[in-house]
Amino acid sequence: MSVGVLALQGDFREHADVLRSLGSEVTLVRRPEELASVTGLVIPGGESSVMDKLTRMFGLAEPLRAAVERGMPVYGTCAGLIMLADTVLDAIRGQQSIGGLDISVRRNAFGSQTASFETDLEVPALGEAPVHAVFIRAPVVESVGPMATALATIADGRCVAVEQGNLLGTSFHPEITGEYRFHEYFLQKVRSAAFRG
Amino acid sequence: MTDTTSTEQVDSAAQFGSSRVKRGLAEMLKGGVIMDVVNAEQARIAEDAGAVAVMALERVPADIRSQGGVARMSDPDLIDSIRAEVSIPVMAKARIGHFVEAQVLQALEVDYIDESEVLSPADYVNHIDKWNFTIPFVCGATNLGEALRRITEGAAMIRSKGEAGTGDVSEATKHIRTIKGEIARLSSLTKDELYVAAKELQAPYELVAEIAATGKLPVVLFTAGGVATPADAAMMMQLGADGVFVGSGIFKSGNPQERANAIVKAVAFYDDAKIIADVSRGLGEAMVGINVSDLAAPHRLSERGW
Numbered sequence: 050m051s052v053g054v055l056a057l058q059g060d061f062r063e064h065a066d067v068l069r070s071l072g073s074e075v076t077l078v079r080r081p082e083e084l085a086s087v088t089g090l091v092i093p094g095g096e097s098s099v100m101d102k103l104t105r106m107f108g109l110a111e112p113l114r115a116a117v118e119r120g121m122p123v124y125g126t127c128a129g130l131i132m133l134a135d136t137v138l139d140a141i142r143g144q145q146s147i148g149g150l151d152i153s154v155r156r157n158a159f160g161s162q163t164a165s166f167e168t169d170l171e172v173p174a175l176g177e178a179p180v181h182a183v184f185i186r187a188p189v190v191e192s193v194g195p196m197a198t199a200l201a202t203i204a205d206g207r208c209v210a211v212e213q214g215n216l217l218g219t220s221f222h223p224e225i226t227g228e229y230r231f232h233e234y235f236l237q238k239v240r241s242a243a244f245r246g
Numbered sequence: 247m248t249d250t251t252s253t254e255q256v257d258s259a260a261q262f263g264s265s266r267v268k269r270g271l272a273e274m275l276k277g278g279v280i281m282d283v284v285n286a287e288q289a290r291i292a293e294d295a296g297a298v299a300v301m302a303l304e305r306v307p308a309d310i311r312s313q314g315g316v317a318r319m320s321d322p323d324l325i326d327s328i329r330a331e332v333s334i335p336v337m338a339k340a341r342i343g344h345f346v347e348a349q350v351l352q353a354l355e356v357d358y359i360d361e362s363e364v365l366s367p368a369d370y371v372n373h374i375d376k377w378n379f380t381i382p383f384v385c386g387a388t389n390l391g392e393a394l395r396r397i398t399e400g401a402a403m404i405r406s407k408g409e410a411g412t413g414d415v416s417e418a419t420k421h422i423r424t425i426k427g428e429i430a431r432l433s434s435l436t437k438d439e440l441y442v443a444a445k446e447l448q449a450p451y452e453l454v455a456e457i458a459a460t461g462k463l464p465v466v467l468f469t470a471g472g473v474a475t476p477a478d479a480a481m482m483m484q485l486g487a488d489g490v491f492v493g494s495g496i497f498k499s500g501n502p503q504e505r506a507n508a509i510v511k512a513v514a515f516y517d518d519a520k521i522i523a524d525v526s527r528g529l530g531e532a533m534v535g536i537n538v539s540d541l542a543a544p545h546r547l548s549e550r551g552w
Contacts, residue, residue: 056277
């Protein structure tokens, strides 16, 4: 049983390192046959418009959509969250998403890099200790539809983490702060999906 | 110097411009291609082709080289027009040591500053004190010592220099191999030898010891200078680069759109020769180029910076 990390662009190595340190076997996914071999998938941080193009050019977009529909657990951070959103606001011309999360996400919602920041967040689903979160030209979830659940908001009330069934998404990057609880939470979904098999 | 207008609205406890936030953006650019563009139209082509960021400048290095004269920071109007055109990150170049150009670029809210040897240096002794800024900096390096000195000054990303504006990848190869080789050598040294290595590298001992222990730079390492084909870009990735800057190589070629897209694909599948072969077909003319060995020493940009 191996967990995949989409490895077309972005900080996929950091995700692979976190998953390995939690005891998972990891497969880097760039081709449909690699996707077919994994029981869950992380879509990393990076540039969502580039990931969208490459997944379509190399025949991964449709298999990804099918996997999400089948109920495969998928966790997206930042660009990965955008890829999982049903609606993307401020997308580049022609940009598409895989979808699955009943949310609208605004790309690059805080402005240029000088507005990027780190802060502590309350995430009740992960326990009492706050999550230290890094937002880098980050998206925010502008509206959460009835199928999805908000897991965390920043001080001004905007939603930055969501869950819907086996899908999980965060605007920020636990993979670069040594915060393992989101990945553990995701791996629980992978294990119970495999058990139900 | 910090722009905090949006700060309080978001979160009073938020920290802006920390090392983690600055280095983090470079982490997100990994596996990507950063393209030089000189106007909004080229920026649009770059974004459509899958660039992970664009470098906004007035003249690509090949033109700086052929036209000569002093090369400076771009006109703010040009940078604004490129920022208005695309939503991927926009970088811009400041002259080595020109901290006021850097202040201007930060005020223009670009996403990254390249303190670049491609422009004419403004200070032949000091580089910019990059810790003073909220915005992150990328700096060039030809070897590990130069990379570590830039990181000590606050650089949040390093690019090996290569020889910009030539279309000759040999210097890029030399610089990435040198940096990687010197890192590998550090990993084999004992503690007493590391003190000497730090002295030789003219870098702080703590940073040298950290690299010896981890086997890598604490920041992302891209390659630049002379990359003109998909195979050039893939070779840089196989040599251990985290990503690639392409300057004159795209918009000085016969078919910029196709070539840009081909280089993006070759970087993502850098270890798959079949895909690199496929994307290399029918791209038209590559930039003509200059052999670095034909350049007189004073015209070698990579020797700027120290």
